[in-house]
Amino acid sequence: MLAKFRRFRLSNLIRNTRGAEFVETIILVGLVALAGIAAFTAFGKDIQTKIQQQGQQVQGIN
DSSP: OHHHHHHHHHHHHHHOOTTHHHHHHHHHHHHHHHHHHHHHHHHHHHHHHHHHHHHHHHHHHO
C-alpha cells in the first residue's frame, strides 16, 4: 500500500509542470540582465565619451 502511494505521488510530481513557465521567465530575465551588465561593462566608457561629446556640441550651438 505504501509503495503504491509513493509511486502515485512520484508520478504526480513528474507530471506537475505548474510554475515551470515562471521559472523559465525568471531565468530569461536573469540572462538579459547579465547581458546588459556585460554590455555596459564592455562599452560603458565609449558610451559615456560619446554622450559627453554630443553634450559639448549642443552647448556650442547656444
